[in-house]
Amino acid sequence: MSAEGTRRRYDSLRRTAQAMETRAEIAQAARRLFVARGWTATTVRDVAREAGVSVPTVYSVYGNKAGLTRALVDAAGLSADPSRQLAELEAPQATPERQLAVMAAFDRRLFEHAGDVIVPLREAARTEPELAALYRESRARADETRVAVFSSWQTGTLRPGLDVRTAADIYAGLCSIDVYTTLTAERGWSPDRVERWWGEALARELLNTPPDHRA
Structure with a gap:
């Protein structure tokens, strides 16, 4: 495999790993907030802020608050x-x-x-x-x-x-x-x-x- 092909493969693996880390960070942030504040008082914006990501990122990963809770x-x-x-x-x-x-x-x-x-x-x-x-x-x-x-x-x-x-x-x-x-x-x-x-x-x-x- 060429050096360029190898780089592309590892770039793909890196993106996958980063996506998994983002999902885990969002889920962990949601868990902390749900436990501390309760489900009703926790918003998607709160979860995004706690996880250090944008609100659209939370929606793109989990769909909505119910989807996040299901996860x-x-x-x-x-x-x-x-x-x-x-x-x-x-x-x-x-x-x-x-x-x-x-x-x-x-x-x-x-x-x-x-x-x-x-x-x-x-x-x-x-x-x-x-x-x-x-x-x-x-x-x-x-x-x-x-x-x-x-x-x-x-x-x-x-x-x-x-x-x-x-x-x-x-x-x-x-x-x-x-x-x-x-x-x-x-x-x-x-x-x-x-x-x-x-x-x-x-x-x-x-x-x-x-x-x-x-x-």
Whole structure:
């Protein structure tokens, strides 16, 4: 390849890297402002100023404020490593007890790494229709995983009287950010302890374990 061709290739790589850095800087600025001020009080202009870019740049990268918020929600999900969760759920040795522990570990990572984003966005969703729809979508995705896992179990795995949807409801009630925050921030539990307790509690509440195997 000629020197000119090499220079053009590296120029292209440089532009791609710069674009990725700009996206990350904008998202990080939005996260800081949303956490500090709340969604309603934060404007696209505020985000642009915090990120050190122009307002048109924010719009060109994320479309609008709702698009920027969606990016934050997606980033929050990625911070919990969904690929790891899927691999562990599908592992040949993954028993129902192990699968519950895997999902609890995912939620622990999610709340530990992105709880500061989830809580203010949930609160803003109470009055902002766009955020309400986004929050419902994120909760529906979480339920899809749980329903898929529970539906894959053999008949009789769930406790008598429980159907898959009710099991998903119970899971959501136990493994919530409110429970995580209460135990870690107010009760002094470590994230590891919360994760272990979730796994044990979920097994007790959801699985049809013979009496002599129960704690």
